[in-house]
Amino acid sequence: MLQQVITDNLDLLLEVLPPHIKSHLESLPELQALLEVVMDLGREPEARFAGRAVDLEVPAVTEQDLDYVVDRVGEFGDDNRAGIPATLHRISAIRNRRGMVVGLTLRVGRSVYGTIDIIRDVVETGKSILLLGRPGIGKTTKLREIARILSDELRKRVVIVDTSNEIAGDGDIPHPAIGHARRMQVRHPDLQHAVMIEAVENHMPEVVVIDEIGTEAEALAARTIAERGVQLIATAHGNTLENVLMNPTLSDLVGGIQAVTLSDEEARRRGTQKTVLERKAPPTFDVVVEIAQIDELAVHHNTAEVVDRFLRGRPPAPEMRVRRADGSVEVIPPQEPTTEMMEEAFAGLERPAHMAPPLRAPTAHEPLRIFPYGVSHGKIEKALRDLGLDAELTNRWDQADALLTLKAYERKEPYRLREARDRGLPVYVIRGNTYQQVSGALREIFRSHAAQEEQEALAEARRAAEQVMANSQPIELTPRAAHLRRLQHRAVRQFNLHSESVGVEPRRRVKIYK
Numbered sequence: 001m002l003q004q005v006i007t008d009n010l011d012l013l014l015e016v017l018p019p020h021i022k023s024h025l026e027s028l029p030e031l032q033a034l035l036e037v038v039m040d041l042g043r044e045p046e047a048r049f050a051g052r053a054v055d056l057e058v059p060a061v062t063e064q065d066l067d068y069v070v071d072r073v074g075e076f077g078d079d080n081r082a083g084i085p086a087t088l089h090r091i092s093a094i095r096n097r098r099g100m101v102v103g104l105t106l107r108v109g110r111s112v113y114g115t116i117d118i119i120r121d122v123v124e125t126g127k128s129i130l131l132l133g134r135p136g137i138g139k140t141t142k143l144r145e146i147a148r149i150l151s152d153e154l155r156k157r158v159v160i161v162d163t164s165n166e167i168a169g170d171g172d173i174p175h176p177a178i179g180h181a182r183r184m185q186v187r188h189p190d191l192q193h194a195v196m197i198e199a200v201e202n203h204m205p206e207v208v209v210i211d212e213i214g215t216e217a218e219a220l221a222a223r224t225i226a227e228r229g230v231q232l233i234a235t236a237h238g239n240t241l242e243n244v245l246m247n248p249t250l251s252d253l254v255g256g257i258q259a260v261t262l263s264d265e266e267a268r269r270r271g272t273q274k275t276v277l278e279r280k281a282p283p284t285f286d287v288v289v290e291i292a293q294i295d296e297l298a299v300h301h302n303t304a305e306v307v308d309r310f311l312r313g314r315p316p317a318p319e320m321r322v323r324r325a326d327g328s329v330e331v332i333p334p335q336e337p338t339t340e341m342m343e344e345a346f347a348g349l350e351r352p353a354h355m356a357p358p359l360r361a362p363t364a365h366e367p368l369r370i371f372p373y374g375v376s377h378g379k380i381e382k383a384l385r386d387l388g389l390d391a392e393l394t395n396r397w398d399q400a401d402a403l404l405t406l407k408a409y410e411r412k413e414p415y416r417l418r419e420a421r422d423r424g425l426p427v428y429v430i431r432g433n434t435y436q437q438v439s440g441a442l443r444e445i446f447r448s449h450a451a452q453e454e455q456e457a458l459a460e461a462r463r464a465a466e467q468v469m470a471n472s473q474p475i476e477l478t479p480r481a482a483h484l485r486r487l488q489h490r491a492v493r494q495f496n497l498h499s500e501s502v503g504v505e506p507r508r509r510v511k512i513y514k
Contacts, residue, residue: 010034013089013106016072018065021045024056035136036107039066040094051498066101074170079163079189083170088144088177090166109169111177112138116145118297118321118329122287123149128232130253130284130303132239133291139235140166140211142291146233147209148179156231159184159205163192167211181209193221200225210234219252223284232285239482240505241288241300241316245307254288255307256280277311279304295323298504320504367392368449370442371400371425373417374409376433383439389446402445403427404438454487461488464512465495474513476502485510 010032014022017037025031025047038046038053039061047054073091076082080093088109093101115138116123123129123146131139143160144167151158158181162168168183169175182203186195192210196218199208208225210218213236226232236253238244244254251257258280267274283303290298298318300306306316320332368391372380377393384391394400397420410417410429417427428445430437457480464475477488485501488510492499502511 009084009087009089010108012084012087013037013108016069016084016091017106018068020058021056021065024058028054034108036105038103038105039069040103041066051500052496066104069104069106070101077164077188081164081166083165085171086169086173086175088166088169088175090164109166110141111144111175112141113145114327115294116142116149118295118323119289119299120149122289122299122301123233124154125287126231127286128226128284129234129287129289130244131233131235131289131291132241132244133235134239137291138294139291143167143209143211143233143235144177147181147207148177150207151181152179156206157204158182158207158209159199159203160209161186161192161195161199161211163189163195163211167209193217196221196225200228200230205230207231207233212237213250213253216249216252219250219284223252226284234285240290241303241306242310242505244288245310252281253284254303255283257311279307279311283307290318292501292504292508297321315506318504368402368446369394369400370445371395371397371403373397373403373405375404375406375430375438379433379435379438380404380442383435383442387439387442389442391442391446397425398423400425401449404441404445405429406433407431453484457484457488458491461491461510461512462495465492465497468497468512468514469495472514474511477510477512479503479507479509482508 014025017025021037021039025034025037028034028047030049033049034047035050036048038048041063042060044060045056045058047056069091070076070093073084074082076091076093080095082091082093083089084091088111090107090109092105092107094103094105096102119129131142133139147158147160147167150156158179160167160174160178160181160183162183163186165171165185168178168181174181174183182205184195184199184203186192193215196208196210199205208230210222210232211234213219213222213234222232222234236244236250238247238250241254244250245257256279257277259275260278262274262276264274285303288300288303288306290300292298298320300316300318306318310316317334319334322330322332324330368389370380370391371394380393383389397403403417403420403425405417405427407429421427426445426448428441430441457477460477464477467473468475480488485508489499489501492510492512497512497514499510499512501508503509
């Protein structure tokens with residue numbers, strides 16, 4: 001089935017804009033693909049489309065322009081969001097320190113029929129589902145369609161907890177896009193968790209739909225709802241299941257993590273250290289869906305099993321689903337990762353549950369290699385485990401990424417270190433063989449290496465962008481961690497080119513094209 005895109009009352013969104021901005025927008029040939037309009041005080045307004053932005057050739061935005069819009073939309077809530085009654089459009093405000101509006105983002109609201117056909121079989125199982133993905137990828141659109149399918153076609157009692165009126169639109173009458181689902185509005189964002197519980201206690205739903213679970217109280221309320229046998233459909237902050245698992249606020253949604261000390265016998269049987277990470281509780285959500293692109297999803301059908309695999313050093317192997325141009329859906333069964341992929345993705349995983357995520361996120365690259373010269377191997381290995389750093393020791397300095405030594409060795413044998421420095425190998429010197437000195441040096445090594453990785457990623461993106469401009473052929477870059485891909489996307493935009501992330505972790509990479 002092909003998706004049917006319905007732009008809801010775009011003319012009503014244009015009506016709230018100052019006339020000179022509205023007339024310029026209406027002249028754009030691709031108006032129906034408009035995503036949002038940005039108005040910032042003292043700057044030219046901007047129209048944003050998928051993958052690009054267009055500066056509107058009109059005078060810079062004035063206070064009068066902003067007031068014109070504010071006076072024609074609904075009342076702004078404590079989350080600085082407003083809407084237009086009977087539509088799905090969202091208007092978000094930026095205020096100065098005096099509370100005056102100095103910027104507006106007018107986002108076009110759309111209902112899309114057919115958008116969940118790719119996972120409809122999962123929705124119909126009655127299992128609780130968590131949708132993950134970057135902002136603007138279509139999570140809320142899918143929630144809206146799920147609510148309509150469950151309430152209209154499957155005749156279930158569905159209640160939507162609509163904190164910002166983004167799912168069912170502004171005003172007291174819900175938008176038809178949610179079908180017969182009921183909508184509960186939230187007076188203040190801080191009360192979302194209370195309204196979630198109220199929905200279950202007062203209205204006996206079979207399904208509860210929630211957008212953006214983001215606090216510990218909301219995560220606890222979600223668990224309470226799921227334990228009462230209610231199907232829960234929700235979104236949360238994070239692009240992947242791993243992001244949620246490593247977020248101490250939200251990790252309970254997928255079962256949470258705790259450090260467990262094993263007996264000597266059990267540690268030998270497992271072939272692990274005595275302190276390991278294990279899942280704390282049953283997951284709130286049975287299924288996790290990662291939205292990589294609008295029509296490219298990764299489905300984890302058994303959250304508990306995936307988390308357990310992850311904590312035992314086995315990367316998740318999701319089922320991939322891709323919608324083709326003709327509307328057909330291709331289902332790619334899970335593929336067991338190779339030993340190489342496991343080593344790359346999970347080097348340095350074992351660390352106490354309270355520790356922050358690794359300073360160097362697992363990527364498709366090999367672990368950082370450190371050559372210790374006179375420094376205790378045991379202290380280095382302990383610090384690497386405690387800090388969760390992706391590194392390994394090597395006994396050959398010519399194969400190392402960094403050399404760590406003591407001040408005493410630098411004084412006594414400077415000629416041994418001179419050759420390493422002459423070859424460009426970074427040398428780090430500490431005063432003593434203490435845990436504090438070693439861990440501090442390791443942090444510095446990883447910060448420096450991270451800065452170098454950023455420079456390499458940016459340089460690669462710029463070289464590729466120049467090639468694309470010269471020959472118009474798309475280029476895929478080296479697989480990188482998410483934060484490096486974001487830097488590459490920004491660099492590509494400076495060349496007025498398009499870019500997108502393709503592939504699945506740990507091989508996810510940036511593709512550049514005209």
